[in-house]
Amino acid sequence: MMKFTCYLLTLISLGFSLHACSQSFEGQWSGTLEVQGIKLPTVFEFTYNGQWEGTMQSPMQSKQKMPFTKIVANGDSIHAELSTFGIRYAGKLSADKQAITGKVKQGNMLADLNLSKGALKALNRPQEVKEPVAYKQQEVSFENALDKVKLSGTLTMPSEPGNYPAVVLLSGSGPQDRNSSMFGHEPFKVIADYLTKQGMMVLRYDDRGIGKSTGDFSKATTTDFGKDALAALEFLRKQGSVNGNKVGFIGHSEGGLIASILAGQGVSGLNFIVDLAGPALPMDSLMLLQNEAVMRAQGQELSAKDRQLIKKNYAIAKGPLPADKAFEAIRKNMSTVPGSQNASFGDELAVLVTPWYRHFLKIDPTPFIKKIKIPVFAAFGGKDVQVPAAANMESLSDHLPKNPKNNINIYPNLNHLFQTAKTGSHLEYADLEESFNPQVMKDMAQWILAL
Incomplete structure (x- = not known):
């Protein structure tokens, strides 16, 4: 369900405010922030041109480099603050000026953050999508008129004219950008790249209040995210190259839950759903x-x-x-x-x-699952500790109306993020190089194209 990711993002998305009078802090600094047993690499970059400028990045969470706005430095000490999140950093420069020993404080949480001069070791992400891509992609935006929220995203499509199946990607819980970026992985970008190369149109978008989307994420509920999904579906169906008989949702975790609920409500224009580790039990x-x-x-x-x-x-x-x-x-x-x-x-x-x-x-998806009339592809990871496979697959199989086009599978060695896993624990997500299992992508692509 990735709720822990939500809390870590709140902590790690530090738009540190920096201002100082010593050029000893210039350059790139890297270290590791450990929170709830999860290690999060962190990078600061400082430059001085009459005033301090710089960025902060958490590579495991996002490629975004967030600008610093204020710093106070005195000799070998540095104090940084982000008042919006109630976050403060205090550090001391080593005698050789090659390290900063410091702590991050947020509310009653106090954690070490020691930085070394130089760049962070690059994460190995072999499935990273490289530019240029062999298909069309465009920045798009659409509105959830009910909540007056403007959602921004990326639409990818084959380069040749045609009439293509089309899908909307729905993210799991916690504040997610359009690529579902976490721990240096971009699984939604990987999925969109693969499916587009297989001859589909794919829409992925930033959650409300995240990235370029407007709205307040902190006040939103699963029902609100469902309304955003409907706005995305409506927008996608209006695109000229869409096969109107093959438009669906691909939802991960809470996104899979949303896809099941909307399918059970019989929303217009939804022809199928792909449910990736979506809950099928009362929450x-x-x-x-x-x-x-x-x-x-x-x-x-x-x-x-x-x-x-x-x-x-x-x-x-x-x-x-x-x-x-x-x-x-x-x-x-x-x-x-x-x-x-x-x-x-x-x-x-x-x-x-x-x-x-x-x-x-309060959500119980089973009454909605019982009313689903469209085809369902569902996948669960056998080592998933967040949506345990056996109980959820059993509930889905028991309650989903029979349909010869349904396809429900457990992938024994995969975790909640559909990575080939050792234990399945959330503590190893960042250490695994696989962003999203190729076999699952192949299976769901073949299933969609065969509908």
């Missing part, structure tokens, strides 16, 4: 399975007491209490857990009462 049940699977991948087991605490937390979050009262009730429920009353632990619990999470926990 509170799924999240409990996710907790168990994540722990198991790390060699631990969730105790019966932990299960009960988690279930009660979900029940409170789903309930009618206002957010502040729900948070208090959850804190009380967790009172027997050591450290649970600390402010830093409270920040983690607060996620449970955000608008997205409370709405998400």
